[in-house]
Amino acid sequence: MGTDNGKAIDPGKCPLCGQGNACASAANEPPGACWCAGEKFPPGLFDLLPPGTRNKACICQACLKAYAARRI
Ligand SMILES: [Zn+2]
Known part of the structure; x- marks a missing residue:
């Protein structure tokens, strides 16, 4: 209850840039169908x-x- 400071988190949007993330699980598709299933996420990104x-x-x-590419 109220742990997000009133900010709704949209699972379909990237928390870094606010653009759509094309996440399969947010679109009710199997997580294995997501583009990210074949990608490596550097720990520093999180x-x-x-x-x-x-x-x-x-x-x-x-x-x-x-x-x-350039370590944002
Ligand atoms: Zn983004």
Whole structure:
């Protein structure tokens, strides 16, 4: 109850940039169907997430690529 400071977390949006993350599980598809199933997520990427958003919404492919390419 009220643990998210009133901010609704949209599981279909990237917590870093706010764009759609194209997450399969947010679209009620099997998690294995998601694009992220074939990607590697560097542990440091999750350190960039605002507190309370971890495991709530997926990071989008653009942010994953940006992090991998030039470490945002
Ligand atoms: Zn993003």
